Amino acid sequence: MPVTQLQTISHNHMSLVCRCGHRKLVSVKELMERLSPTTTVYEVARSAKCLHCGNKGVSDFRLMYVCGKKEEL
Numbered sequence: 001m002p003v004t005q006l007q008t009i010s011h012n013h014m015s016l017v018c019r020c021g022h023r024k025l026v027s028v029k030e031l032m033e034r035l036s037p038t039t040t041v042y043e044v045a046r047s048a049k050c051l052h053c054g055n056k057g058v059s060d061f062r063l064m065y066v067c068g069k070k071e072e073l
Contacts, residue, residue: 006044007037009063014044017060022052025064 006028014031016024031044045061 004041004063005038006032006035006041009041010037011065013064013066014041015062015064016045016048016058018050018053018055019057019059020050020053020055022050024051027066 010028010032012028014026014028016026031039035044041061041063045058047056048058049056050058
């Protein structure tokens with residue numbers, strides 16, 4: 001299974017879901033500013049801390065491409 005580094009998906013967002021049900025959509029560019037570009041999506045999912053309940057780690061995450069222009073659709 002290939003390991004996806006943030007730098008390879010810089011135009012995406014990560015949807016993180018906590019066990020408490022709280023959801024957060026974070027741009028990968030924002031994550032790369034806070035973490036290393038070589039950080040993997042699994043490392044982000046494992047170390048993410050919920051702003052709502054304080055739990056560490058997510059129950060689910062998804063990568064999402066969010067386009068900025070109509071031409072990209």
